[in-house]
Amino acid sequence: xxxxxxxxxxxxxxxxxxxxxxxxxxxxxxxxxxxxxxxxxxxxxxxxxxxxxxxxxxxxxxxxxxxxxxxxxxxxxxxxxxxxxxxxxxxxxxxxxxxxxxxxxxxxxxxxxxxxxxxxxxxxxxxxxxxxxxxxxxxxxxxxxxxxxxxxxxxxxxxxxxxxxxxxxxxxxxxxxxxxxxxxxxxxxxxxxxxxxxxxxxxxxxxxxxxxx
Amino acid sequence: xxxxxxxxxxxxxxxxxxxxxxxxxxxxxxxxxxxxxxxxxxxxxxxxxxxxxxxxxxxxxxxxxxxxxxxxxxxxxxxxxxxxxxxxxxxxxxxxxxxxxxxxxxxxxxxxxxxxxxxxxxxxxxxxxxxxxxxxxxxxxxxxxxxxxxxxxxxxxxxxxxxxxxxxxxxxxxxxxxxxxxxxxxxxxxxxxxxxxxxxxxxxxxxxxxxxx
Amino acid sequence: xxxxxxxxxxxxxxxxxxxxxxxxxxxxxxxxxxxxxxxxxxxxxxxxxxxxxxxxxxxxxxxxxxxxxxxxxxxxxxxxxxxxxxxxxxxxxxxxxxxxxxxxxxxxxxxxxxxxxxxxxxxxxxxxxxxxxxxxxxxxxxxxxxxxxxxxxxxxxxxxxxxxxxxxxxxxxxxxxxxxxxxxxxxxxxxxxxxxxxxxxxxxxxx
Amino acid sequence: xxxxxxxxxxxxxxxxxxxxxxxxxxxxxxxxxxxxxxxxxxxxxxxxxxxxxxxxxxxxxxxxxxxxxxxxxxxxxxxxxxxxxxxxxxxxxxxxxxxxxxxxxxxxxxxxxxxxxxxxxxxxxxxxxxxxxxxxxxxxxxxxxxxxxxxxxxxxxxxxxxxxxxxxxxxxxxxxxxxxxxxxxxxxxxxxxxxxxxxxxxxxxxx
Numbered sequence: 001x002x003x004x005x006x007x008x009x010x011x012x013x014x015x016x017x018x019x020x021x022x023x024x025x026x027x028x029x030x031x032x033x034x035x036x037x038x039x040x041x042x043x044x045x046x047x048x049x050x051x052x053x054x055x056x057x058x059x060x061x062x063x064x065x066x067x068x069x070x071x072x073x074x075x076x077x078x079x080x081x082x083x084x085x086x087x088x089x090x091x092x093x094x095x096x097x098x099x100x101x102x103x104x105x106x107x108x109x110x111x112x113x114x115x116x117x118x119x120x121x122x123x124x125x126x127x128x129x130x131x132x133x134x135x136x137x138x139x140x141x142x143x144x145x146x147x148x149x150x151x152x153x154x155x156x157x158x159x160x161x162x163x164x165x166x167x168x169x170x171x172x173x174x175x176x177x178x179x180x181x182x183x184x185x186x187x188x189x190x191x192x193x194x195x196x197x198x199x200x201x202x203x204x205x206x207x208x209x210x211x212x213x
Numbered sequence: 214x215x216x217x218x219x220x221x222x223x224x225x226x227x228x229x230x231x232x233x234x235x236x237x238x239x240x241x242x243x244x245x246x247x248x249x250x251x252x253x254x255x256x257x258x259x260x261x262x263x264x265x266x267x268x269x270x271x272x273x274x275x276x277x278x279x280x281x282x283x284x285x286x287x288x289x290x291x292x293x294x295x296x297x298x299x300x301x302x303x304x305x306x307x308x309x310x311x312x313x314x315x316x317x318x319x320x321x322x323x324x325x326x327x328x329x330x331x332x333x334x335x336x337x338x339x340x341x342x343x344x345x346x347x348x349x350x351x352x353x354x355x356x357x358x359x360x361x362x363x364x365x366x367x368x369x370x371x372x373x374x375x376x377x378x379x380x381x382x383x384x385x386x387x388x389x390x391x392x393x394x395x396x397x398x399x400x401x402x403x404x405x406x407x408x409x410x411x412x413x414x415x416x417x418x419x420x421x422x423x424x425x426x
Numbered sequence: 427x428x429x430x431x432x433x434x435x436x437x438x439x440x441x442x443x444x445x446x447x448x449x450x451x452x453x454x455x456x457x458x459x460x461x462x463x464x465x466x467x468x469x470x471x472x473x474x475x476x477x478x479x480x481x482x483x484x485x486x487x488x489x490x491x492x493x494x495x496x497x498x499x500x501x502x503x504x505x506x507x508x509x510x511x512x513x514x515x516x517x518x519x520x521x522x523x524x525x526x527x528x529x530x531x532x533x534x535x536x537x538x539x540x541x542x543x544x545x546x547x548x549x550x551x552x553x554x555x556x557x558x559x560x561x562x563x564x565x566x567x568x569x570x571x572x573x574x575x576x577x578x579x580x581x582x583x584x585x586x587x588x589x590x591x592x593x594x595x596x597x598x599x600x601x602x603x604x605x606x607x608x609x610x611x612x613x614x615x616x617x618x619x620x621x622x623x624x625x626x627x628x629x630x631x632x633x
Numbered sequence: 634x635x636x637x638x639x640x641x642x643x644x645x646x647x648x649x650x651x652x653x654x655x656x657x658x659x660x661x662x663x664x665x666x667x668x669x670x671x672x673x674x675x676x677x678x679x680x681x682x683x684x685x686x687x688x689x690x691x692x693x694x695x696x697x698x699x700x701x702x703x704x705x706x707x708x709x710x711x712x713x714x715x716x717x718x719x720x721x722x723x724x725x726x727x728x729x730x731x732x733x734x735x736x737x738x739x740x741x742x743x744x745x746x747x748x749x750x751x752x753x754x755x756x757x758x759x760x761x762x763x764x765x766x767x768x769x770x771x772x773x774x775x776x777x778x779x780x781x782x783x784x785x786x787x788x789x790x791x792x793x794x795x796x797x798x799x800x801x802x803x804x805x806x807x808x809x810x811x812x813x814x815x816x817x818x819x820x821x822x823x824x825x826x827x828x829x830x831x832x833x834x835x836x837x838x839x840x
Contacts, residue, residue, distance in 0.1 A: 090517075
């Protein structure tokens with residue numbers, strides 16, 4: 001398999017192909033941030049929870065124009081700025097069509113853990129819990145395995161859950177899963193990956209959908 | 214006693230003299246609306262709950278620039294417009310220094326009834342309840358007597374209360390009362406009015422403060 | 427939901443559209459029901475309104491008359507509670523506690539909770555299937571700005587309905603509204619139309 | 634309360650003032666505690682902070698270290714809950730119900746209520762004695778407008794403290810800000826000062 005960067009781009013590109021305008025999309029930190037550059041549809045508008053609808057690629061970095069990962073971004077023609085209170089009103093209130101998030105772990109009902117690692121000094125949750133309860137559709141993008149080679153798609157998460165809500169889709173460098181009735185359904189193998197490889201590298205139970213490799 | 218219009222102007226003028234800048238003042242419908250023209254202090258800013266801080270006298274009537282009584286008003290230099298949700302956030306949140314309200318009845322603990330008359334088709338409350346719980350200071354301006362000659366300052370209100378909160382001051386064409394520890398305290402006789410007249414025309418029990426006529 | 431404070435900031439063209447449609451048993455959430463025979467007052471005369479939720483029906487005396495005749499249900503809320511309940515509905519808040527109304531007739535049947543030693547009333551969020559709102563300018567994406575006190579309930583209603591239709595004075599190109607001054611970002615707005623019926627000094631006219 | 638999303642939109646001049654003052658045992662409500670040795674991170678190193686309420690302390694690894702050493706109390710809230718609790722505190726709402734966090738570790742000890750068949754968490758309002766905020770321009774009355782994503786928590790904090798001090802790029806004359814574009818009306822603002830320490834592409838500098 002290719003380098004980490006290549007894997008991330010592969011996943012981001014696949015996630016981008018799920019987006020159809022008109023829609024409002026919130027991108028999380030990490031792989032999700034990479035999704036934007038593969039989106040050409042002008043009817044797709046990116047929302048960032050720190051207060052901007054209409055995020056674009058950065059042209060000239062402005063330290064006061066950043067996304068939720070505090071990276072410099074640009075502003076689309078037709079954009080709007082607003083406060084954090086209004087921004088999370090949009091999120092909780094169901095006004096975001098799609099959230100693309102990263103995950104540390106996914107359980108076999110499609111619930112994710114992406115905000116805390118027991119025993120580590122990571123004391124932050126940010127907007128992850130809000131996006132999970134509020135976005136109409138949630139897509140998770142993540143590498144299939146941890147750095148240590150273990151499956152991130154597990155029977156049960158060992159890290160604290162971000163929400164009781166199951167996500168709608170999981171995209172890794174090996175496969176794409178839909179979550180139907182709190183069950184993972186394999187719907188697609190990524191190029192060059194075999195069903196056997198996915199089985200071997202996935203701890204979570206999953207159903208094989210009618211997919212094409 | 215003079216005409217109704219004169220009585221109202223007298224009360225409004227007296228109420229105006231209570232205001233000291235810098236402060237933010239909300240004026241109710243009726244007599245309170247008349248208060249503004251007696252205020253010259255530029256540090257007094259008028260708020261109207263339908264969404265404007267910086268109400269002034271109307272210069273040229275604009276049908277889309279009105280106060281809470283739907284009367285045309287003007288906009289001060291340095292004004293700001295906002296939504297009803299934000300406006301009542303200001304009111305409930307304690308950001309209004311003084312509310313001047315009308316009343317149908319006042320009880321002897323200083324609580325008022327000003328939104329409903331049993332048996333009459335008056336089905337409206339507007340912002341009265343919000344102003345009573347939120348404004349730091351509430352001044353009531355009202356004629357001392359009903360059209361039928363009965364005292365509006367009563368032992369107990371027969372109309373439904375607007376709030377359990379006592380107002381801070383009551384100004385009529387006969388006298389000024391402060392409310393201290395839920396008790397009416399007569400602090401001032403209006404010009405030409407005797408203590409005996411106030412006693413005779415006031416059903417509510419009140420304490421005589423150290424006033425000058 | 428129908429925006430406006432009386433006729434000020436009310437979507438008069440959209441309301442007229444409603445009067446021409448064969449719709450009945452409507453529940454209307456609006457501060458008032460217009461004036462007698464104007465704005466939502468026309469729908470009232472047509473008996474298309476089953477229930478109204480608002481704060482000040484007094485501005486149209488026909489509302490009280492219809493209520494006495496049993497033709498309409500009314501739910502009266504303090505104006506701040508009306509606005510806040512819509513704000514909650516639009517922002518994913520299920521309900522909230524306010525001091526407004528505690529101890530009054532409008533608190534009857536409502537839960538009271540003490541918070542930091544003071545009594546508060548529980549109020550539920552309000553949402554609607556459709557919000558008809560009035561703004562000043564829209565860009566073609568649906569970003570909105572408002573005009574003076576015609577803003578009132580419109581921005582909050584824009585957040586609290588499944589379908590949001592905005593009637594505006596003018597539709598401008600994308601980029602003509604400053605990103606800093608947009609009041610209602612386009613994600614809240616589903617449809618736009620240009621107002622044909624407007625409020626002027628001479629009353630309601632077709633333009 | 635201290636505005637900003639990390640250093641973006643943080644009142645850096647006011648924070649520096651705090652570092653020079655003999656204040657201790659502070660409770661800070663802010664999304665983050667700055668970065669290591671920058672912004673509120675300086676106050677942390679000075680051990681002036683007893684407790685912090687925020688959503689993302691991860692951006693300053695020294696927060697976690699201080700927490701492990703028992704030098705600081707932390708209250709972690711989802712970012713939307715942090716913002717909404719301040720909004721409630723500023724708007725006279727005692728508490729509210731949100732779905733965010735239901736069923737997670739952050740819901741431990743919090744009341745759950747079912748509304749329309751779905752579980753919600755009760756969250757209390759947040760208020761502060763003082764809010765230090767950052768805006769772009771103020772007029773001399775105290776009306777404020779903001780700059781791009783430096784807006785973030787600043788407008789909501791402006792509503793939720795007894796004393797609100799705003800640090801701005803520029804103070805302009807009354808009338809220079811349009812009444813339609815003011816984001817924070819002057820009734821929320823008590824004091825103004827012009828920023829001396831600002832965030833640039835090259836980091837935090839004196840201007």
